[in-house]
Amino acid sequence: MFRPKQTYSRWKLLRVLSAEFKESFLMALNAVASHKLRSALTLLGVLVGVFSIIVVMTAMRAMQTKIESELDVLGGQTFAVQKLPGITFDRPDEKYWRRKDITLAQGLEVKKRATLARGVGLEMNFPVTEMFSSYAKAPPGVSLTGETPDSFAAQNWILHEGRILSDADVDGLRDVCVLGNNLAEVLFPAGSAMGERIKINGIGYSVIGVLEAKGSMQGGNQDNFAVIPITTGFGRYSSRYQSIGLMVQSRDLASFDDTVEQVRGVLRALRKVPPGGEDDFEILSQDSMMQQINSLTLAVRIGVTLVSSIALIAAGIGIMNIMLVSVTERTREIGIRRAIGAKKRNIMTQFIMEAVVLCEFGGAIGVLLGVIGGNVAAHFLKLPAVIPFDWALFGLGICSLVGIIFGTYPAYKAANLDPIESLRYE
Amino acid sequence: MSLICLKNLSRRYQMGEETIHALRDVSLEIERGEYVAIMGPSGSGKSTLMNLLGCLDTPTSGTYELNGTNVSEMDDNELAEVRNREIGFVFQTFNLLPRSNALRNVELPLIYSGMTFDERRRVALEALTAVGLADRVTHKPNELSGGQRQRVAIARALVNTPSIILADEPTGNLDSKTGDEIMTLFEDLSRKGNTVFVVTHEEEVALHARRIIRIRDGLIASDEAVKH
Numbered sequence: 001m002f003r004p005k006q007t008y009s010r011w012k013l014l015r016v017l018s019a020e021f022k023e024s025f026l027m028a029l030n031a032v033a034s035h036k037l038r039s040a041l042t043l044l045g046v047l048v049g050v051f052s053i054i055v056v057m058t059a060m061r062a063m064q065t066k067i068e069s070e071l072d073v074l075g076g077q078t079f080a081v082q083k084l085p086g087i088t089f090d091r092p093d094e095k096y097w098r099r100k101d102i103t104l105a106q107g108l109e110v111k112k113r114a115t116l117a118r119g120v121g122l123e124m125n126f127p128v129t130e131m132f133s134s135y136a137k138a139p140p141g142v143s144l145t146g147e148t149p150d151s152f153a154a155q156n157w158i159l160h161e162g163r164i165l166s167d168a169d170v171d172g173l174r175d176v177c178v179l180g181n182n183l184a185e186v187l188f189p190a191g192s193a194m195g196e197r198i199k200i201n202g203i204g205y206s207v208i209g210v211l212e213a214k215g216s217m218q219g220g221n222q223d224n225f226a227v228i229p230i231t232t233g234f235g236r237y238s239s240r241y242q243s244i245g246l247m248v249q250s251r252d253l254a255s256f257d258d259t260v261e262q263v264r265g266v267l268r269a270l271r272k273v274p275p276g277g278e279d280d281f282e283i284l285s286q287d288s289m290m291q292q293i294n295s296l297t298l299a300v301r302i303g304v305t306l307v308s309s310i311a312l313i314a315a316g317i318g319i320m321n322i323m324l325v326s327v328t329e330r331t332r333e334i335g336i337r338r339a340i341g342a343k344k345r346n347i348m349t350q351f352i353m354e355a356v357v358l359c360e361f362g363g364a365i366g367v368l369l370g371v372i373g374g375n376v377a378a379h380f381l382k383l384p385a386v387i388p389f390d391w392a393l394f395g396l397g398i399c400s401l402v403g404i405i406f407g408t409y410p411a412y413k414a415a416n417l418d419p420i421e422s423l424r425y426e
Numbered sequence: 427m428s429l430i431c432l433k434n435l436s437r438r439y440q441m442g443e444e445t446i447h448a449l450r451d452v453s454l455e456i457e458r459g460e461y462v463a464i465m466g467p468s469g470s471g472k473s474t475l476m477n478l479l480g481c482l483d484t485p486t487s488g489t490y491e492l493n494g495t496n497v498s499e500m501d502d503n504e505l506a507e508v509r510n511r512e513i514g515f516v517f518q519t520f521n522l523l524p525r526s527n528a529l530r531n532v533e534l535p536l537i538y539s540g541m542t543f544d545e546r547r548r549v550a551l552e553a554l555t556a557v558g559l560a561d562r563v564t565h566k567p568n569e570l571s572g573g574q575r576q577r578v579a580i581a582r583a584l585v586n587t588p589s590i591i592l593a594d595e596p597t598g599n600l601d602s603k604t605g606d607e608i609m610t611l612f613e614d615l616s617r618k619g620n621t622v623f624v625v626t627h628e629e630e631v632a633l634h635a636r637r638i639i640r641i642r643d644g645l646i647a648s649d650e651a652v653k654h
């Protein structure tokens with residue numbers, strides 16, 4: 001009847017451990033359920049900590065997704081050159097405003113001298129107050145840009161019908177335009193826009209081309225714009241002293257960096273930047289924009305990490321406190337379990353598991369609310385909805401960690417109670 | 427070879443300057459299948475002896491051999507395993523988990539011995555049936571009478587088919603009629619070959635056993651067979 005000290009086969013050991021895991025999980029659920037109010041108050045801290053991580057990370061992820069898709073327009077082979085930085089959250093510094101404009105003449109000179117580039121497009125946004133055809137008015141929010149032929153490839157604009165701007169259009173300051181797909185449909189609902197005429201701020205233009213639809217994947221309409229030769233619009237819709245932008249496309253990915261350097265060199269020479277001096281213009285590529293965004297959001301991310309760490313540590317201390325109370329309350333239970341054969345390890349597992357389950361409850365609710373909250377914020381910022389699975393997992397992982405770290409001491413105390421004393425405990 | 431062999435077993439407690447001799451040099455041999463009553467005044471060391479026999483406590487000096495294995499030298503994990511497999515405790519205050527039903531309470535030792543869910547359920551039901559509680563398995567302790575609670579506790583003690591059943595004043599919290607029923611249950615167990623120890627104050631209760639050991643001041647005062 002007396003069996004020697006048992007030796008587990010590896011398979012049996014696995015079964016015993018997984019059964020132990022399951023049992024302690026069930027016991028933990030039981031314990032949490034039997035102190036609902038106390039558990040709820042305890043897990044509130046974890047909830048707040050995880051919520052704050054997830055809500056911010058969800059909103060950031062939404063923003064990032066949007067920006068990335070917009071940067072996709074640039075593609076890996078295109079970069080933009082402009083007077084002011086692409087993204088700033090506060091008002092641009094005086095340093096930027098004092099910069100000289102990039103003039104049309106400089107732009108044309110760069111186009112001539114940048115031999116490595118496949119093409120250099122020049123562009124400028126013009127304010128537009130009204131635009132209509134004989135059939136309809138343009139939708140609100142319509143935009144007007146002046147471009148050169150090379151801009152089309154750089155912007156990844158694909159022609160649907162007709163032709164794009166030619167050098168002759170630009171040189172001759174012709175009154176011609178290319179329409180975004182959606183704008184063409186609105187202005188000419190009945191048929192093709194080709195050869196028709198539209199009026200922009202009272203001046204007439206012939207439609208020479210219509211672009212392929214880009215779609216409106218993130219709300220907002222990407223196809224609601226008209227393109228005219230940059231030279232045509234220059235005197236008409238803008239002051240002569242306004243900065244233009246350059247859209248440069250390299251021949252291939254390998255020569256991208258060299259192309260950037262060549263354009264930088266040419267522009268510095270044209271603008272008489274002293275050797276060793278800082279560029280008085282900005283070069284924006286997909287990489288540099290991403291870097292800029294990351295450095296701008298870094299502060300936010302550090303702030304969130306700090307706040308949620310503090311919340312989680314506070315929550316952890318709360319959990320430790322509750323677990324210590326729970327161990328005292330359940331001294332007798334611990335004694336009973338020890339008497340019928342629970343090892344110290346079993347008791348330890350049980351109480352750590354309880355702390356983890358408690359944390360995971362709070363964590364799961366925190367993740368859920370965080371994802372919802374982040375997407376609500378994204379919705380108001382007109383950003384696409386996202387579910388950041390990696391952060392959700394990370395949040396839950398952190399919860400388990402908090403449970404394990406702060407549950408270990410109470411569990412250790414429970415496991416090392418004297419069984420006989422515990423059985424006598426009233 | 428005896429099932430239990432105690433040699434000069436002592437248990438002392440240090441209370442500041444004072445040393446309390448709860449057990450002094452107790453030597454004892456118990457054969458498999460014996461039914462032993464342990465009697466003695468309060469504070470004489472009965473519970474101390476039971477805790478040592480049940481591997482909940484370790485002696486200050488002396489040796490305890492259980493089935494030829496020296497228990498005094500075992501570590502905490504080994505003792506827990508021996509308690510789980512070889513010992514069944516029955517307490518005066520029942521010591522059931524208040525929030526778990528009868529079945530869960532009886533299953534508990536099987537959880538720690540690593541039995542599968544289905545097997546556990548079956549074995550626990552068998553044990554509850556054996557103590558006449560087949561129709562009370564889903565009741566929580568506070569929904570059961572004192573006698574029924576003690577039956578659940580006995581089922582829990584039996585469920586791992588231990589070598590020894592240790593009952594420390596099992597009838598202390600029960601009226602005499604229910605106490606008699608519980609003692610009859612122990613008698614049945616002993617008849618089926620279990621080794622049973624019962625601590626009691628009452629002579630009539632002790633007379634159920636076949637051997638009575640009387641303890642006084644941590645020493646064995648007498649040890650005699652009961653003539654039926």
Ligand SMILES: Nc1ncnc2c1ncn2[C@@H]1O[C@H](COP(=O)(O)OP(=O)(O)O)[C@@H](O)[C@H]1O
Nearest residue numbers: 439441446448467468469470471472473474475
């Ligand atoms: N943990 C302890 N610390 C100090 N003294 C104890 C402890 N446990 C028991 N004793 C003492 O040991 C003696 C025997 O106790 P016990 O075995 O419980 O007696 P019984 O069960 O026969 O009433 C008593 O004098 C008691 O006070």
Ligand SMILES: [Mg+2]
Nearest residue numbers: 472473474594
């Ligand atoms: Mg006692």
